[in-house]
Amino acid sequence: SLKLKGRSNSSPLPLSALDFIPVSEDDVFVPIPFVVRNYFDEMLPRELQLQVFSALIALHERDHLRTIARGSWTVIKASSSKNRWVGKERGVRELVKLSRVSKSWKALVFDGQLWNALGLRPLPGMHKSQLLALSDIGGHFSTSLNFAGHVHLNTLSDITEKLCLTSPLSIPSASTQLTSVNLRGCINLTSRSLHHLLVRSPMLEKLCLKGLNVVTNTTCDILAMYCPRITVLDLSRCLNMDAEGIQRLASAFKARGDRLLLKELRLSGLKKVDDKMMATLGAVTPFLEVLDLSYSRKLHNSALDAFVALDEDQEIGDDVETVLLTSSELGRDLSDSTRYRRRVTRLRHLSLTSCVLLTDQACSNLVHAVPQLELLELADIGEDLKDDGLVRLLSTTPLIRKLDLEDAGDITDSxxxxxxxxxxxxxxxSTIPSTxxxxxxxxxxxxxxxxxxxxxxxxxxxxxxxxxxxxxxxxxxxxxxxxxxxxxxxxxxxxxxxxxxxVAVDCRMINDGLVREMIPMTRPRLGLRTWDTRKLRYLDARDFEESDAIMKAAHGQDELDEKRVVIKTFYSWQGVDIVWAARDKRRKANAKRRANESSGGNETDGEEASGSGRGSGGGTRWWSPGGRRSRPSSGTNSPPAFPELNSDGQCVIM
Structure with missing residues (x-):
């Protein structure tokens, strides 16, 4: 009940207004809580959340392409450490950073739907535990595996187990869904872990094992047995594998009556190449378009002849085209009336660089067998490469786009x-005809x-x-x-x-005056706007605010101008060195001028007469207060001034 207050002499009213306010135990000055709802985590379904994270990578890639198209991507920007990763690679790194926000976001970031292409090039320092966790969470969705350059990778067997799915009825054991694998540079792998991955990857189509010593002839046997869909294979520079492995790979398909689906086969540096291997390979690869046999020191002319030759009793498919040639068409004895049947291949790129045992007869053996040839590399073969065989082959290759005849000293105008x-x-x-x-x-x-x-x-x-x-x-x-x-x-x-x-290096008729004459239309180097080429210090006109600045820096030779022709000569290299020296000299002069302005340029005569230890600009003096020069150990330049450390009125220590 309300207790009434008696009337007093000092108060005109018997009750106070505060008597009607109820007493509360809580602090009335505490602000009312305002709950911010997390609409992303609470309202959006998981599929939309994954779409948002997926769009993050796409936006980074699109922004970089837009920057390039707009013309604002320059050498200086590309050389900055913050732009080491751009486009899709930067998006992947930002996506991984978002996993630190919360546990729910970490589960979203490492969802397998975002990692169907398991490429770790943007994450070179990923720890073993993180790699296994990523493979465990998103491995079941992965169709591409790119570990190129991860030299410390030694957990391939564990990763393979993480990538395996429950096998369908048609496959007797668990397998991965990988269709593309790139392990180039993974030098810490073992043959056992590599073979384990290949056995569990029956849908594999692209495989790059370039330069790995763990690749052996047994690897080729496993490919023949467990990877029948392989279309792109790179086994270049695998020192522990030779032609016998390729022979066994091709023979396994031939024995089953199947064909290799290979379209691209790179075997640079293959040892012990012989006619038998090439004949077997040619018989089971009717779809082959790229063949790299460069640096195969034992490759003979007869091996290439065996690659396209057909015996009279040899069975061929209906889709294999053949051609019948005379001895004269093959550059052989004119009196020989023998007719030779050749298989018409689909080769577009043939590399025979540094196959030192070859002659131009190898070209004659391929006449009418490579009508779709576009790239032919015959460099470093030497003087045994004559005109006759080359002319016969080139007359039957109307689509030729690249021809490499370096070191062919005996070829002529023919x-x-x-x-x-x-x-x-x-x-x-200005237009190229479309005929x-x-x-x-x-x-x-x-x-x-x-x-x-x-x-x-x-x-x-x-x-x-x-x-x-x-x-x-x-x-x-x-x-x-x-x-x-x-x-x-x-x-x-x-x-x-x-x-x-x-390119006109070591050409006596090309002199310095001619190179200078071409300066308005040329450039000395083919520049690139990438972080990896930052130390080459390309000159980009986009980095100069004024149009005349590039003229002063490099005589107007913008090394990133695609319309300028690159002239590579001895005098061009001299020009690059001169420009580098001029840029270094200009940079040092600018640095020295800024140092002078910050140290002694702001001192007035009145300040010097007063003997004050501080200038109006806050810079330190070049001379000591006692009138003597500073010690030699202090250097030729004054130390940097820190005004915030000298604001208490004390003297400056030189």
Whole structure:
């Protein structure tokens, strides 16, 4: 009940207003709590949350492409440490960082739907435990495995177990869903762990094991038995494997009556290559488009002949095209009336670089067998490569785009004539004709004739004028003259070819004056805007605010201008060195000027007369208060000033 207060002499009212306010035990000054709801975690379903995280990677990739298209991506930006990872790779790193927010976000980040392509290039320092956790959580969805460059990887067996799914009825044991595996550079692997992965990957289509010593001939047996869908295989520079392994791989398919689905086979540095292996390989690879046998020291002319040869009693499929050739067409005895049947392959790229036992007869053996050939590499074979075989082969390859004949010192103008179109356009236009390519040379883009000292200027001039797609001409240590260089640069600019390049190192007819004459249309190097090339210090016009600044820095030679032709000569290298020295000198001068301005430039005469230890700008003096120079150990420049440390009025310690 309300207790009434008696009337007093000092209060006119018997009751106070505070008597009606109830007493509360809580603090009335505590703010009312405002609950912020987490709509992302509480309202969105899990599938939409995963879509948001997936869009994070796509946005990073799209933003980088937009930056490049806008023209704001420069060498200085690319050289910055914060731009080491860009595009998709940066998005992956940011996605992993989000796993630190909460446990629920960590579960979302490492959901398998976001890691169907398990590529760890952006995460070179990932710990073993993290790698196993990622494989455990998202491995069941992974179809691609890229561990290239992870030299400390030694947990492949455990990762394989994490990637395995419960097997369907058609497969007797658990298997992965991997279709692409790249283990290049993983030098800590063991043969057992590698074979375990291959056995558990029956759907494998692409495999790169380049340079791994754990690859043996047994690896080829496992591929033949457990990986029948393989289409891209790179076993280059595997020192513990030789031609016997490839022989066993091809023989296993031949014995089963199957065909290898291989489209790309790279076997650079393969040892003990013989006719038997090449014949078996050619019989079971009707779909092969890329064959790399470079640096196979034992490869003979007869091995290439066996690769495309067909016996009379040999069974072939209905989809295999054949051709019947005479001895004269193969460059053999004209009096021989024997007819030879050859298999027409689908090869587009053939690399025989540094196969030192080959001669031009190897080219004759491939006549009419490679009509779709686009890239032919015959570098470092030497003087045994003559005109006859090359001319026979090139006359049957109208789609040739790249021809590498480096160190073929005995070839003459006849080889250039074989890849020079007969028709010459009366007028040069800015567009390339879209007519069907029927003549060798109409598609030629890259030609290497270095050390071919018997080639003359007239043949080169004709080729440059008629091969309208020619973008790269490497002719170092040849008799190339000034007219060829001028014509190539002029026509490339007229045809608007991007990233055109001519190499004329050690060419006596190319002098410093000619290179200087071409400066307005050329550049000394083919620059790149990447973090990996930051130490090459390319000159990018986008890094200069004023258009005249690039002229002062590098004589106007923007190394990132795609329209400028790259001229690679001795004098071009000298120009790069001169520009580097000028840039270093300018940078040191600017640094010295800034140091002078910050140290002694702000001191006035009145301040010097007063003997004060501090200048108006807060900089330290060049002289000690006692009138003597500072000790030699203090250096030639004054130490940096810290105004916040000298604000208490004390003297400055020099």
């Amino acid at each position: 080889v250039l004539a074989a890849v020079t179109p007969t028709q010459e356009d009366p007028e040069e236009t 069907s390519l029927v003549e060798p040379g109409q598609a030629l883009e890259h030609l290497v004739i270095s050390y071919a000292s018997n080639i003359g200027d007239d043949a080169l001039l004709t080729l440059v004028r008629r091969c309208r797609r020619l973008t790269v001409l490497e002719a170092d240590n040849t008799r190339i003259g000034p007219e060829v260089l001028r014509e190539f640069v002029t026509l490339c600019r007229l045809r608007k070819l991007d990233n055109a390049k001519i």
